[in-house]
Amino acid sequence: MDFSEKKVMVAYFSTKGVTKDIAEKVAAATKGKLFEIQAKEPYTDDDINWRDPDSRCNKEHNDPSIRPELLKKAHCPGQYEVFFIGYPNWYGVYPAIVQSFIDSLKLAGKTVVFFMTSGASKGGKAIDYAKGITKDADKITWLGDERLNDFTQEQVNDWVAKL
């Protein structure tokens, strides 16, 4: 899709910079406004230790109703028509903080394009997951959810063009 005539936001959550690197390339490809999704209480290394059953990431995974508080909301999100949302795959989908961001938007009539990075897992589950828990889901155009680890700028440009 040609996004050059659209107002695009590229929002991402990233703990170690892997998704951030791709998000910057997606922003370059779409001329979108980059926005980092951050939790008010930042995720420490202990928080994201999935081997510890009591860690924050496991608590959030085990209680899907948890919505961590955002550090800040996007500035004037209503002006954007397309929201690219990049996330690190946690247990097959996106972390709860990403849903906190999604919940902060009014998305009816808008387009959401997921992209993700992971250790190995493929994407593809986020759209169904989001549709189940997002307000006005049936009024939103949902696209994407590919794994873009290690994509070059050229590869990201191609991925964007083929959406």
Ligand SMILES: Cc1cc2nc3c(=O)[nH]c(=O)nc-3n(C[C@H](O)[C@H](O)[C@H](O)COP(=O)(O)O)c2cc1C
């Ligand atoms: C809590 C947690 C759960 C994860 N679950 C998965 C998983 O199910 N499958 C997978 O391939 N990678 C998984 N990963 C690895 C991350 O998706 C991967 O390292 C990602 O690229 C990190 O991106 P970031 O630096 O932008 O946070 C998990 C990482 C964390 C911290």
